Amino acid sequence: xxxxxxxxxxxxxxPEIRQxxxxxxxxxxxxxxxxxxxHPIVATVMTYFDTRRSLTQQDLQDLTGFSAGTISxxxxxxxxxxxxxxxxxxxxxxxxxxxxxxxxxxxxYFLRTEKLLEEMEKELKEMKVTxxxxxxxxxxLKGYQKIYTIITQLLExxxxxxxxxxxxxxxxxxxxxxxx
Amino acid sequence: MENSKPxxxxxxxxxxxxxxxxxxxxxxxxxxxxxxxxxxxxHIYIHQEVTQKLLxxxxxxSLGTISTTLQTLEKQxxxxxxxxxxxxxxxxxxxxxxxQTLFRSLRDIQRYLYQMKEFFRGIEAKLSHPHLSRxxxxxxxxxxxxxxxxxxxxxxRVFQRFQTVVSxxxxxxxxx
Numbered sequence: 001x002x003x004x005x006x007x008x009x010x011x012x013x014x015p016e017i018r019q020x021x022x023x024x025x026x027x028x029x030x031x032x033x034x035x036x037x038x039h040p041i042v043a044t045v046m047t048y049f050d051t052r053r054s055l056t057q058q059d060l061q062d063l064t065g066f067s068a069g070t071i072s073x074x075x076x077x078x079x080x081x082x083x084x085x086x087x088x089x090x091x092x093x094x095x096x097x098x099x100x101x102x103x104x105x106x107x108x109y110f111l112r113t114e115k116l117l118e119e120m121e122k123e124l125k126e127m128k129v130t131x132x133x134x135x136x137x138x139x140x141l142k143g144y145q146k147i148y149t150i151i152t153q154l155l156e157x158x159x160x161x162x163x164x165x166x167x168x169x170x171x172x173x174x175x176x177x178x179x180x
Numbered sequence: 181m182e183n184s185k186p187x188x189x190x191x192x193x194x195x196x197x198x199x200x201x202x203x204x205x206x207x208x209x210x211x212x213x214x215x216x217x218x219x220x221x222x223h224i225y226i227h228q229e230v231t232q233k234l235l236x237x238x239x240x241x242s243l244g245t246i247s248t249t250l251q252t253l254e255k256q257x258x259x260x261x262x263x264x265x266x267x268x269x270x271x272x273x274x275x276x277x278x279x280q281t282l283f284r285s286l287r288d289i290q291r292y293l294y295q296m297k298e299f300f301r302g303i304e305a306k307l308s309h310p311h312l313s314r315x316x317x318x319x320x321x322x323x324x325x326x327x328x329x330x331x332x333x334x335x336x337r338v339f340q341r342f343q344t345v346v347s348x349x350x351x352x353x354x355x356x
Contacts, residue, residue, distance in 0.1 A: 013317030020306055020321055027299050035292035036285070037221075037256065038212035046212065051324045081210050102327050116210065123203055127196045137189045143226070147197055150225055153278045160342075167341050171334040 007062035011052060021051055045074040049084055049099040056096050082112040121158045124151050216241050220249045229273045290339050293332050300328060
């Protein structure tokens with residue numbers, strides 16, 4: 001028989017605090033999709049990490065009501081995004097997922113983003129070389145011009161990101177210093 | 181035999197197209213978007229104008245998924261919808277170039293940051309009731325708000341400075 005019992009809060013949060021937390025989670029689930037296209041389930045799970053920092057998949061199921069499969073997929077994506085890390089709980093086979101710092105204040109997150117952009121740049125440059133080398137033979141093929149244009153524009157955009165990262169670094173550093 | 185070279189060249193171009201789709205899909209996934217959403221968006225960036233039928237053919241995703249994704253992209257101002265007078269089929273056109281779309285998304289993030297600030301003001305007011313400060317979980321929400329109170333204004337400044345730098349640099353390296 002299925003149990004009707006509401007799962008206990010994994011960290012024992014008081015109901016009034018839990019209600020405020022839920023408002024925050026709902027805000028990010030809705031607005032992240034609207035403004036940056038982030039999937040509402042990923043945004044929901046991510047926000048629980050923002051407030052709780054350390055959670056198991058079971059905790060997340062209890063907090064969100066999402067199925068085990070949905071939670072498993074979401075935490076995998078957050079690990080891939082380098083937003084959380086996976087650890088094994090000592091003397092068990094269970095895993096715990098941790099967010100050490102909010103992503104935008106974490107050096108590890110930035111390093112990973114920089115590495116990813118470097119990889120993207122390398123791959124785009126390789127594609128551009130192939131297109132340039134075969135320009136004469138390819139220029140009249142369907143889609144050549146569009147593909148060439150988008151690759152050029154992406155390379156142009158990537159070239160502005162180191163400056164963007166420096167600005168983030170500077171501004172966050174400044175605010176942290178001022179608020180110490 | 182004579183036809184094999186053009187076929188090889190065509191194949192090379194399609195391979196690049198596929199690599200580009202994969203790369204853009206991965207970038208979207210790593211921003212927290214679903215793979216399906218990211219893949220559909222990637223095809224729109226490349227083709228610039230699509231129909232639901234074409235996206236179905238390119239991605240193999242269901243028409244439901246395609247329609248929901250297009251609705252979201254339309255709301256975000258990434259695509260514009262218009263009806264073909266002959267076929268009455270809807271066409272979805274990328275609104276501007278890829279660079280313009282991505283720079284527009286910077287403005288969206290600024291609007292997002294503004295809404296976050298407004299929202300957090302309400303949360304601060306709720307959390308300021310004295311009886312809450314001893315409740316379990318209060319410290320977590322307090323820490324969350326304190327960190328966001330640093331991150332949000334810092335990012336607002338970053339986007340302002342970034343836009344200034346980019347618009348100052350643009351006339352020098354304007355591309356078509």
